[in-house]
Amino acid sequence: MRRLLRPVLGVATAALAVLACTTPASPASAADTPYDVLVFSKTAGFRHDSIAVGTQTIRDLGAANNFTVTATEDAAAFTSGNLAQYEAVVFLNTTGDVLNATQQTAFESYVNSGGGFVGVHAAADTEYGWSYYGNLVGAYFRSHPAIQQATVRVENRAHAATAHLPQNWVRTDEWYDFQANPRANVRVLANLNEATYSGGVMGADHPIAWCKTVNGGRSFYTGGGHTQASYAEPAFRAHLLGGIRYAAGRTKADCRPETGYTTLYNGSTTGWSQAGPGSFTNSDATLSSVGGMGLFWYSAKQFTNYSLKLDWRLAGDDNSGVFIGFPPSSDPNSAVNNGYEVQIDPTDTADRTTGAVYGFKSADIAARDAALNPPGEWNTYELLVEGERLQVFLNGVKINDFTNTDPVRSLPGHIGIQNHGTGDDVSFRNIRIKELGGTNPPPTGTGRITGLAGKCLDVRNAATADGTQIQIYTCNGSAAQTWSVTPNSTVRALGKCLDVNAGASADGTKIQLWTCNGSGAQNWSAQSNGTLRNPLTGKCLDVSNNSSADGQAVHLWTCHTGANQRWILP
Incomplete structure (x- = not known):
């Protein structure tokens, strides 16, 4: 960004008819380059009566969002040559052992070479004896209570599958329990509040939707989608669309496992202070910049060795940044003169563009471009500070590695987000930090x-x-x-x-x-x-x-x- 402040400055048929309505394409998804999706719904166990409705829903989503759909229940489609034409493969309520050893090998090669996997509901009730698949889907089905309403707690609102959702998403479905909690190996997007329904057995931490990377490929799983009615819900359809776009590589996300972070902002601004003019509105656990040119900084504590993560979104060709390593001050110029800014502005010059340490070191532009979501979509930064070394990750991809050698500046200190000025519209969500274990705060x-x-x-x-x-x-x-x-x-x-x-x-x-x-x-x-x-x-x-x-x-x-x-x- 530009510098902060300067002084000069039947039933199925009927259901299909109802579901023919399509989720409108968002500006971002409408701009996706065309791609191809394979929907696979073979069952060797229980068969869901929602499979036909779900298949048609994905066809409708494809028609509105620039991807074609091939639907099959023939496992013979799982050859290396055939799979190569698809950017993503959806396992739609599959059950039991659906692929033989040769087909499994072909699918493993497909994912490892960069293919995408989407698992819907009973995809977790599939291929129990195939360890690669168990790792790919993330968890195996254990049991479920009766279909009922429950509250889904959305904990990652940057991923395309969940960015549109409220923090608490109330809906009705068949809620799976899993044999093991997948959190250590996936990025959990949403979890179930077992206090809001009867029969859950996983306890306080009950993941229900997640994403992960597997070798060269991408995996998305949602536990929703048992009922036909699910596929009529606009929010669930958008949830499914976001998962498909991620698996197909049309939107990026940080799907590395995440544990041990402390929330600095997820709706509450306690501990934060505004320096300089302008401000941020605070609505729907989202901070959005308003006018002026200033800094919203976390004044409650300074940090030394840490991983700072936050989600951000630009409305268009806008400008903002994240400041680190500055002393406490009501003057935003203190952050400029004593700290460092990790820029948010993809159209500025190399040392002042998204991912750059502003004015000091450009990001790896090729890596940045490959990891960056366009305006209108959310991105995730991780700023990893270890002593005087700063590594910048965008949507899970390392794009900058900088070491401070300026005796006037230092990476430890306060953190803040910039409101750059009228017309520079930026939003932030879910600011969280992990203070790294085994580190010594700088002695004084x-x-x-x-x-x-x-x-x-x-x-x-x-x-x-x-x-x-x-x-x-x-x-x-x-x-x-x-x-x-x-x-x-x-x-x-x-x-x-x-x-x-x-x-x-x-x-x-x-x-x-x-x-x-x-x-x-x-x-x-x-x-x-x-x-x-x-x-x-x-x-x-x-x-x-x-x-x-x-x-x-x-x-x-x-x-x-x-x-x-x-x-x-x-």
Whole structure:
């Protein structure tokens, strides 16, 4: 984006007749390049009376959304040559063992080569002895109570199959329980609230729709679709359409498993503050930008090592961004001047377009373009911050890898989303964060720094001349061993800074005391593995020769996390 602020700035027949109405194509789906879908509905067990209605529904969706449909119950269609013509294969209420070993092999090859799979309802009651299929569908059927109304809790509202749904979707169907909870291996899109119906046995976490990647291919499963009436519901039809589009590769989504995240925003703005003009409306658990040019930032907490995920959507050729690594301030320019922005604007220049670290590093444009959904559709960012390294993922695909080397800036800090100005319309949903386990928050304060054999980082002879060698020495509590640590910035003793001689990056470069000057040679970042890294060089503070003798010099060395590179900071 452009910079934030600048001062200058029978029954079946009747049912089919009713269902002939089609779900209107959205602008995004209407623009899909044509593709082909195979609907497979062979049964070797219970046969659902909704199969004919479901097949016709998919035909209607195809006619309205630019894909053709071939329907079959003949397993002979599962040859490598025949499957190759389809972008997605729908298992529509299949049951039992429906493919022989040769056909299974052909289907495995199809998916592994990039094909798409859609499982509807009893697709989970299929091929219990075929482990590849069990992994593909995500879970096997266990049991179900009587058909009844229940509340579906939609937990991912960025995927095309669920973006149109409310957070609580009330509908009637036959609600499957599964033999095992699939959450660890899929991205759950929706789960059942068992308190709203009778007979569920999976408990508080009952996934009912999900997506995943399998080798080169894509899989979508929905537990809905038992009843004929399901296929008359506009919301369920759109749900099914979104799953087909995802499986066919016509819309992108982050379908990696996701656990352990804490919600920062999913309807409640508690903990958030607005800096600068403009604002965001808050409706349907969606923040939408309004006028002005400012920043909506999470003021309740700063973050150090973390995975930040959020869903965003542009209305057209619009502009916004996500800011990270800035200190608390009511001035949005603080984020500009002290932090970094991950841009949202697909039509700007390379270092200022979607996925770029604005003004610092372009995204991998080819990877970005392949992963990006167009305006009108939702996208998901993951910003993975580990020390001074930032990796940017778009819809599950890594598109940027950036390391901060600017001593004035740092990746740890607050996070925020930008309202860029009138006419730049952007919406955000489901902002969540996972603070990474095993990490140490950047230390702050004053005290000793201990390393190899419990010895202290020491200024040789307590001298204050520029160029004085830094060493390790038996801890004695002297001023020469008393260091003031500023998070992801300077390390100071005797009024001067820990410094890489001449900012050189060669292994063995002297580490010395020097007058503080704000250069990258004096910037130090504590890592989760205990090392102290100089981002300018990408190398670590190291005790030379791995010797714990008093007076042993420290120097710069390629990071390897050995005992002579691990430090305990105050």
